[in-house]
Amino acid sequence: MSGVGPVEPGEGTHAWDTHDDGRTTEAGRTAHADRTPGHADALDADAPTPAVRLLRGLARLPTAHRRATSAVLAAVVLLAGGGYLYATRPHEPEQAAPAPPFPSQVVDVSYLGEVAPPPGARPHTFAFEVLLGVDSGPPVTVTRFAQPYAGLSLTSTPRAPFRTKAGSVRKVVLTMHVTECKKVPKNAGLPFVDVTLRNAHAIEVHSFILGTRYALDLSQALQVACSNESGHHQNA
Numbered sequence: 001m002s003g004v005g006p007v008e009p010g011e012g013t014h015a016w017d018t019h020d021d022g023r024t025t026e027a028g029r030t031a032h033a034d035r036t037p038g039h040a041d042a043l044d045a046d047a048p049t050p051a052v053r054l055l056r057g058l059a060r061l062p063t064a065h066r067r068a069t070s071a072v073l074a075a076v077v078l079l080a081g082g083g084y085l086y087a088t089r090p091h092e093p094e095q096a097a098p099a100p101p102f103p104s105q106v107v108d109v110s111y112l113g114e115v116a117p118p119p120g121a122r123p124h125t126f127a128f129e130v131l132l133g134v135d136s137g138p139p140v141t142v143t144r145f146a147q148p149y150a151g152l153s154l155t156s157t158p159r160a161p162f163r164t165k166a167g168s169v170r171k172v173v174l175t176m177h178v179t180e181c182k183k184v185p186k187n188a189g190l191p192f193v194d195v196t197l198r199n200a201h202a203i204e205v206h207s208f209i210l211g212t213r214y215a216l217d218l219s220q221a222l223q224v225a226c227s228n229e230s231g232h233h234q235n236a
Helices: 026-034 037-045 050-060 063-088 212-225 229-233
Strands: 107-115 125-134 140-146 152-157 162-164 168-178 192-198 203-209
Touching: 107 192, 107 212, 125 162, 125 212, 140 152, 140 168, 162 168, 168 212
Parallel strands: none
Antiparallel strands: 107 125, 125 168, 140 162, 140 192, 152 168, 192 203
């Protein structure tokens, strides 16, 4: 008698694929007969989940197919896990664009000197020229020029409002007229010009001190306009 036992089913075969050689026991036939459609309700209660069915199907595949399928499933799991981590991790909010600068931060007004009044100007009128420049940022609109003395009026050429783009300069003539000599100083110490500025960020009224030369020229112009003694005590 040989020591070799019964031949085992080869790889990729299943026990239920073998032919019945007549050795099926009565108990086996009874168990098989019990798995009839009449028992569907009872079997449904213990039906495997989709995950279990997937694992059972994977186990019945040949070894090569099982390895390939396992690799695919692993890749799917990794991709799904990576997507979940990306979706659930905290994301930094997008940084908003910086606000434009305040107009007074980018505008400069400098004094150029005294100029002749425009043709047809009234007596007691004089004019000065300034240079207005915008360094950066959005365009700046000048909406008004003013000065602090009640007895003195001021107009500009070009007339406000006017706009100046970044990186450009503009010459502006400030024409002043003495309306009442007693309300203007004989000597202007540190006179300034108020300029109302507007850009995409804000509207500001900024006082520009034009320096010593402007103070001297303004004081001299006021003295000439109100030169006689009575002119300081009556309307000009």
